[in-house]
Amino acid sequence: MTVQIAGVASTPFGKHPDSSTRELFTDAALEALEDASLSVHDIETLYVGNFVGDVTDDQAHVGAMVADYLGARQAASMRIESACASASSAARSGVQAIESGDADVALVGGVEMMSASGIGEITDALANAADNEYENEAGLTFPGIYALMAQTYMNEFDASQEDLAAVAVKNYENGVSNPLAQRQEETDVESVLESPPIATPLNLQDCCPITDGASAAVLVSERYADEHGLGTTVEFAGSGQSSDSLALQDRRDLSRTRAAERAAETAYERADVGPDDIDVVELHDCFTIAEILAVESLGFFERGEGTRGALEGETAADGRIPVNTSGGLLAKGHPVGATGVAQLVEITKQLEGRHPNQLDDPTVGLTHTVGGSGASCVVNVLRTGGA
Amino acid sequence: MQPWFIDFAEGIDDGEPVYLACEECGSTALPPRTVCPECGTRTLEERSLSETAAVTASTRIFSTIPAYADETPYTVGIATFDEGVKLTGQLRDADEVELGETVTVGVEQRGNDGWLVTFSPTG
Numbered sequence: 102m103t104v105q106i107a108g109v110a111s112t113p114f115g116k117h118p119d120s121s122t123r124e125l126f127t128d129a130a131l132e133a134l135e136d137a138s139l140s141v142h143d144i145e146t147l148y149v150g151n152f153v154g155d156v157t158d159d160q161a162h163v164g165a166m167v168a169d170y171l172g173a174r175q176a177a178s179m180r181i182e183s184a185c186a187s188a189s190s191a192a193r194s195g196v197q198a199i200e201s202g203d204a205d206v207a208l209v210g211g212v213e214m215m216s217a218s219g220i221g222e223i224t225d226a227l228a229n230a231a232d233n234e235y236e237n238e239a240g241l242t243f244p245g246i247y248a249l250m251a252q253t254y255m256n257e258f259d260a261s262q263e264d265l266a267a268v269a270v271k272n273y274e275n276g277v278s279n280p281l282a283q284r285q286e287e288t289d290v291e292s293v294l295e296s297p298p299i300a301t302p303l304n305l306q307d308c309c310p311i312t313d314g315a316s317a318a319v320l321v322s323e324r325y326a327d328e329h330g331l332g333t334t335v336e337f338a339g340s341g342q343s344s345d346s347l348a349l350q351d352r353r354d355l356s357r358t359r360a361a362e363r364a365a366e367t368a369y370e371r372a373d374v375g376p377d378d379i380d381v382v383e384l385h386d387c388f389t390i391a392e393i394l395a396v397e398s399l400g401f402f403e404r405g406e407g408t409r410g411a412l413e414g415e416t417a418a419d420g421r422i423p424v425n426t427s428g429g430l431l432a433k434g435h436p437v438g439a440t441g442v443a444q445l446v447e448i449t450k451q452l453e454g455r456h457p458n459q460l461d462d463p464t465v466g467l468t469h470t471v472g473g474s475g476a477s478c479v480v481n482v483l484r485t486g487g488a
Numbered sequence: 489m490q491p492w493f494i495d496f497a498e499g500i501d502d503g504e505p506v507y508l509a510c511e512e513c514g515s516t517a518l519p520p521r522t523v524c525p526e527c528g529t530r531t532l533e534e535r536s537l538s539e540t541a542a543v544t545a546s547t548r549i550f551s552t553i554p555a556y557a558d559e560t561p562y563t564v565g566i567a568t569f570d571e572g573v574k575l576t577g578q579l580r581d582a583d584e585v586e587l588g589e590t591v592t593v594g595v596e597q598r599g600n601d602g603w604l605v606t607f608s609p610t611g
Contacts, residue, residue, distance in 0.1 A: 220551070224552065234492075240562060241564045245547050249564075252545050300547045351525070
């Protein structure tokens, strides 16, 4: 009994000053339901990822709020929070609800409204994913945390700022053809290096933007898809989630993300695939260094060789292992609590053959979503194969 | 700010910093842990920590949270003690620091009950 993906949708990512958490999520959810040919009354379980809403909106209880405004009051609803990995955790939970037999139809997604807050306020809110006492009180920001990881990596493996910038250049280029992406313009290595410093060695274009956005996916049991003739063609193949120390200082190796390694191992095992079987990847490039660490954690490159991906075109859309054909977080944008399902939306479109950056017949895709500096990581694997 | 961190910071301020060592597996950690994160036993013993450490990584921060908005740019680093634990702190008396450089670990009081860990190069 597999879990099928019946419909997916993301709103445009960027600024939505006239919308709100409840409205933006409803937009994505209704589009995903329409894509699935199902109605709001079919939803039995609703899990929504949201990270900073209770800080930016003074509004918690987001699960019930979005179920209410979606017209799905019958659903068991819950907000799932694991920082930037919230929506990926919500998707896992939806899969588990169906696999357990508790539900046949689960709506999973995420939403974040970030642009209305000032840069200081939103940086403060995002910092809640870090260790408040040991990191925030020392004035260490999120870009700062990743900057420490970047510096460590660059020293250890003789990598340069140019090597990091190559990741931004690739992902910006992919974002150009994604109509939902926040940044739809190319950049070059020089522009990345000349963009304002945020936390050395990371510059502005090494960092994902502040984004409003929502994403949703309708998950159904194989039996339900069959009985209702939904014609699904993509299924959940496996999932893994793991944790690591909350604070970066408590890791033996600052440039290694062990939660990602463990989550990937579990997801590969459950999906009965390995890194060589993956045709398309959406991974958590909140900063350029994050993509380099991720391609190593996921087993696509040996440790210390992740820079090769963007530099030598191996992770380009026409490369050996295409990474972030959507533009990734760097170009597509990063509405934190929505990102994990936004990644699943992109992979589903690739496997269904309707992606704006369509690859040649991919059959297995993977998403990788990181919470904080790597204290949470979720890896989900999808593959073609319908009910 | 949590009471455990105030205790930890006051320990540094008094010249009596502490860390935790596991009697079972020998791994080390910073408070307030009850369980050893490596082996899962509850055999952590409080021991006194060195007052200097070596810089493992550092970054100069130009864009920050409101609490530090008026102080940019400033440098934050992670330093490693001989005992094995690592700690995050803000650099004092210099803008840049070499990796491996020895720093004296201190604290500064911020506001009513806030404490900030600081690193000052010994050289």
